[in-house]
Amino acid sequence: MLEWRRRREPSRAMLYLSPLIAIALTMVTGAMVFTAMGYDGLTAVFDFFLVPFLEPHRWPDLGVKAAPLVMIALGLAIGFRANVWNIGAEGQYIMGAIAGTGVALATYEMSGWWILPAMALAGILGGMAWAAVPALLRVRLQVSEILTSLMLTYVAVQVLYYLVRGPWKDPDGFNFPQTRMFTADQTLPVVIPETLVHLGIPLALVIAVIAWLVLEKTTAGYAVKVVGLAPAAARHGGFSAERTTWVTLLIGGGLAGLAGIFEAAGPFSQLTPQFPVGYGFTAIIVAFLGRLHPLGIVLGGVVLAATYVGGEIAQTTVRLPQAATGMFQAMLLFFLLATDVLVRYRIAFSARPAKVVSR
Amino acid sequence: MTASPHDRTDTPPRLVLSGISKSFPGVKANDDISFSVKPGEIHALLGENGAGKSTLVKIIYGVQQADSGDISWDGKPVSIPSPKAARRLGIGMVFQHFSLFDAMTVIENIALGLDEAVDRDELKTRVAKVLQSYSLPLDPEREVHTLSVGERQRIEIVRCLLQKPKLLIMDEPTSVLTPQEVERLFETLRQIASEGCSILYISHKLHEIKALCDTATILRAGRVVATCDPRQETTRRMAELMIGAELRQIENAHSGRIGKRRLIVSGLSLHGEPPFGTSLRDISFEARAGEILGIAGVAGNGQAELLGALSGERLSAVPNAIMLDGKSVGSEGAGERRSAGLACVPEERNGHAAVPDFSLAENAILTARYRLPLAPRGFIRLGAVRRFAQAVIGRFDVRTTGPGSPARSLSGGNLQKFIMGREIGQEPGVLVVSQPTWGVDAGAAAAIRQALVDLAAKGSAVVVISQDLDELLELADRLSVINEGRLSPPRPVAELAIDEIGLMMGGIHGAAQPEGAPPHA
Ligand SMILES: Nc1ncnc2c1ncn2[C@@H]1O[C@H](COP(=O)(O)OP(=O)(O)OP(=O)(O)O)[C@@H](O)[C@H]1O
């Protein structure tokens, strides 16, 4: 007989093992599902999860896709630690890109080293502004930030569509719905010549290290953790939950906005309606896969970047539809949440029902 | 159904424990424990904080499993894998922390706690019968939030009695009761025992054990060190058996050197937080350097709110409702007040005074960072934090594997010692504590009280909010009573008789009392 037994202590080993178990289960289930659908399931899984790591020429692409995921997930994880559930990073990411692009379009005919930093700053502020709305609503009116941040994502998408089809449409662009291409001063420099590896990748690593130091070594990080774990104790210790809500939402929005403008000024070099690819949502999976720990998030970001890179490979090799990427990501989240049970419970294989002497 | 008292000799013991052992990482909580409990016996379990009492009764009640050892029940070996199995055998337990829903009635709470679904009308008659046969005063239709702690405890007892238990376990049941409530509880327990039900009784209050119990098993560091008849022993001798050394007498260092007024509270009013908070009404008192002011009262009369208002967790609209060393702090937050020298310890340890999932060192940061250089300019100095936590552990004899152990792994009393040590170690100008020795053993309670007396002697003002009258009478220079959010004017302890205060605390709560009447006779 199989039964769940509550562990006396949450298992530390399982805390780290369960993401790996979730990845393995995703691969097995994925292979079975795609085989049943008539694809070559084994090759599909191989292409999805292993080829991106095995072929060195794919690594730059992996980095390019991991960087925004890691940046966004870091901001989200800090909020999640404090029980602040910002799930609208996608909207903050788009708004960051829009604000930064606004600077780019305004400085179109100028040149100078300051333009890119100005765009980055605008990106951060744009993301923060979009996150400030849920913060204000939660602190002032106790409205759930889960709903407001998610709904604002759809508003941001519509703002993007409006701008690229209307006021920001490239006058020399044959009526395509897209902005002008950014100039050299407006695009992210490449750090390894001849590759796609742009400045955002090392920066994401630096931000991860900073986030880790802040969480572990400062009272600000302590505040985040204590507000999340024990709100009454936080109040007793003089930490303000309202302030923590504000700060974590602004950090989350700011980092998402920065990732957004980096994506616009990096791989895209302009804004188009295809700009939102769901990094803001995927980053939620990254945050949990990384156990809300900055260094785990770096690893989680690489794994989910692989599902994007691998998705493109599998599209050509086994003709998997593009939606397969989303399916693998969703499965991963599903198994991640499911295996989390193992941290608090264990499976016992006992044949013997609980023995009690009858009266 | 139940064994009648006269055939006790030839019936097997109700419960026999042999060789029970249980380890946690770094400690052996129970080490080869053997003893037996006869039908109808009231058996005390004594021991210092962390001696392993709670762990042992949790094993008997199926909450935890022993690593080794055997349990036999009415002469037959049993295993008890869960509380449900324990209840099926006829074991009931009343925990120190009740699991009751405030917004529901007594009868609804009882129904929720039962293993099998019982028809509402049938349950009503069964509850009424239990209440009547044990003459327990309790209205089944009242909502729980309107009840005193003693009444809440009765709900848990009724819950157990409905199952017709053969063994009732009580873990520190009296630490929050008034003397009158304790007396009532004892009458009930004696009646239950006279009907053949055994009782396993844990308490740190030795005079209660003397008054109630037939046998006592004394644990020290997880082992049985003695068994005695508490009626034949002095409380002092039992305490010495527990700690394995001589008991320290608390020395009253505070001999009249009362100095300037350090804390002045005037006209403090605050609305209770919905749904069940008590409002504070026009509270005024002052605490002077070198003195200990005691605030007595039955739980739920505004103690938690008063502590929250003083600590800065809730702010007052009137800045000078609270004056600290001549400075208005009524509208300042918890952090500012701590920096200015006002430290507070709330009653609830887990999740309020301490974060259970944090290590002791991390818990030291929670409140001590304002007055000690643990995190200058926001950067945590781990070395300094660990040293401070280690110093608290050493000075207050906290039994733990070290500053890195999570707060939740400590026994109740040991965590309390750590929290008290954390605050006293900061040498605050004014210290306000609620239930300073709650769940702490006799030896450690004496040490904490001594530390409070010493702190006052150094020129701090100490305010002790407690339901333990003996403690207040031993410690305090002046005493007030809080009742329904009002505070009586403090009176010197020397003028008061214990019965009088007990009546002030217990006789009034919940009864119809004219608005604005002074709580003391
Ligand atoms: N879940 C746990 N994890 C680790 N250690 C534990 C756990 N529960 C108890 N202990 C340890 O076991 C020992 C016995 O604890 P227990 O709670 O039984 O003591 P106690 O006699 O009830 O003390 P008190 O009078 O303070 O309530 C203590 O050293 C405690 O730290």
Ligand SMILES: [Mg+2]
């Ligand atoms: Mg205990």
